[in-house]
Amino acid sequence: MPTEQQTPAIELPVLAPAAVERADAARNRQRILCAAQRLFAERGVSCTSMEDIAAAAGVGKGTLFRRFGSRSALALAVLSERESAFQEALIRGEPPLGPGAPARERLIAFGHGRLDFIADHAEVLAAAEIGPERFSSPPYEVSRLHVTLLLREADPGCDAEYLAETLLVALGADFYVYLGLARELPMERLKEGWTELVSRVVPG
Amino acid sequence: MPTEQQTPAIELPVLAPAAVERADAARNRQRILCAAQRLFAERGVSCTSMEDIAAAAGVGKGTLFRRFGSRSALALAVLSERESAFQEALIRGEPPLGPGAPARERLIAFGHGRLDFIADHAEVLAAAEIGPERFSSPPYEVSRLHVTLLLREADPGCDAEYLAETLLVALGADFYVYLGLARELPMERLKEGWTELVSRVVPG
DNA sequence: TATCGAACCGGACCGTAGTCCGATTATGTG
DNA sequence: CACATAATCGGACTACGGTCCGGTTCGATA
Numbered sequence: 001m002p003t004e005q006q007t008p009a010i011e012l013p014v015l016a017p018a019a020v021e022r023a024d025a026a027r028n029r030q031r032i033l034c035a036a037q038r039l040f041a042e043r044g045v046s047c048t049s050m051e052d053i054a055a056a057a058g059v060g061k062g063t064l065f066r067r068f069g070s071r072s073a074l075a076l077a078v079l080s081e082r083e084s085a086f087q088e089a090l091i092r093g094e095p096p097l098g099p100g101a102p103a104r105e106r107l108i109a110f111g112h113g114r115l116d117f118i119a120d121h122a123e124v125l126a127a128a129e130i131g132p133e134r135f136s137s138p139p140y141e142v143s144r145l146h147v148t149l150l151l152r153e154a155d156p157g158c159d160a161e162y163l164a165e166t167l168l169v170a171l172g173a174d175f176y177v178y179l180g181l182a183r184e185l186p187m188e189r190l191k192e193g194w195t196e197l198v199s200r201v202v203p204g
Numbered sequence: 205m206p207t208e209q210q211t212p213a214i215e216l217p218v219l220a221p222a223a224v225e226r227a228d229a230a231r232n233r234q235r236i237l238c239a240a241q242r243l244f245a246e247r248g249v250s251c252t253s254m255e256d257i258a259a260a261a262g263v264g265k266g267t268l269f270r271r272f273g274s275r276s277a278l279a280l281a282v283l284s285e286r287e288s289a290f291q292e293a294l295i296r297g298e299p300p301l302g303p304g305a306p307a308r309e310r311l312i313a314f315g316h317g318r319l320d321f322i323a324d325h326a327e328v329l330a331a332a333e334i335g336p337e338r339f340s341s342p343p344y345e346v347s348r349l350h351v352t353l354l355l356r357e358a359d360p361g362c363d364a365e366y367l368a369e370t371l372l373v374a375l376g377a378d379f380y381v382y383l384g385l386a387r388e389l390p391m392e393r394l395k396e397g398w399t400e401l402v403s404r405v406v407p408g
Numbered sequence: 409t410a411t412c413g414a415a416c417c418g419g420a421c422c423g424t425a426g427t428c429c430g431a432t433t434a435t436g437t438g
Numbered sequence: 439c440a441c442a443t444a445a446t447c448g449g450a451c452t453a454c455g456g457t458c459c460g461g462t463t464c465g466a467t468a
Contacts, residue, residue: 062446
């Protein structure tokens with residue numbers, strides 16, 4: 001899995017193991033990730049147990065957990081590539097998502113892009129955001145830093161850390177699922193709501 | 205358990221069982237709630253299993269689950285009384301938490317009161333907010349309605365439903381624990397942040 | 409008080425996330 | 439190529455949330 005990225009986008013550790021990895025271990029990790037992705041797609045995340053994944057990958061349960069640590073971490077790893085692509089678009093992509101646009105425009109575009117991302121991977125993402133890793137995963141840290149910097153740029157006097165965290169919980173996968181399914185708010189309304197929210201929070 | 209409240213605060217179902225309850229069942233529910241509250245306080249929520257509670261209450265596991273359905277529902281029930289008291293203060297208490305103050309002031313006071321409430325019961329509340337019940341529990345519905353109405357009052361043109369949900373996730377227990385422990389933001393700052401957030405979202 | 413049906417009880421049982429450790433295998437070195 | 443060692447493997451094991459169902463108890467009725 002080419003998760004590697006020379007010149008890491010931001011000064012943050014990425015999932016990929018830093019140390020050298022034995023050949024069989026690397027091969028097993030590959031097989032596990034492929035099996036997980038396939039089973040998640042075939043029968044849904046909630047109907048796929050860790051044992052299922054281990055069996056489909058042809059490895060033992062111990063191997064699975066030693067490599068990924070937990071179910072949520074595995075889900076995160078499955079999304080790693082796409083998460084990196086999104087991150088790339090944030091940092092080196094076209095405005096308004098990428099650099100070049102005013103902070104408020106970028107914040108709005110970030111939310112819209114994130115909502116699209118969530119919509120595409122709601123199940124896996126929801127599984128990845130379970131437990132304490134939710135707030136400490138690399139993708140979350142990247143988002144947090146991104147939003148914090150944009151807020152600070154738009155309004156140096158505000159409490160950017162607090163406001164950033166607050167805005168980010170409104171982009172959580174479980175929250176999206178709840179709003180979409182239980183409250184039946186269509187995507188369009190979520191995007192408009194986000195725009196309204198950011199417009200109010202960020203002076204402009 | 206005197207969860208009863210004549211003239212229910214808002215048109216919403218409360219936890220208390222509507223139908224008559226057999227005497228032994230009522231006694232067992234009492235014992236379960238007391239045991240849960242005691243064990244939660246003594247050794248912490250995360251170190252207390254459902255079997256522990258059942259054993260301490262002198263009932264079987266089946267009884268425990270039939271009465272309360274799930275671990276999170278039990279945690280919710282443990283907090284039921286205090287939750288009702290808070291709800292009471294919202295609806296019939298003194299301003300600015302209760303009626304009489306401008307919507308924006310009431311929203312700010314609501315957040316501050318909620319933060320105090322969370323700080324006092326963070327562990328139990330975090331356990332109660334796990335799973336899909338998080339967004340469909342009576343206390344959440346009450347909060348949602350309350351915030352929605354205040355938002356609509358302050359600004360009839362806004363998307364009050366969306367904004368209400370968004371503001372409420374910023375008052376979640378796990379979010380509070382994360383901000384307080386991992387990010388080390390003191391309560392004072394959380395309250396100031398909430399004030400800032402509401403001041404920006406609600407025109408004044 | 410005797411009877412009866414409904415509600416309740418409890419503990420055996422299931423599935424799953426996560427742990428552990430003896431057996432195995434890959435890789436660097438002589 | 440043979441060896442030593444350190445990392446890896448895998449499946450048995452634990453703990454826990456949640457389910458099920460045969461036996462029991464309550465309480466309304468006569």
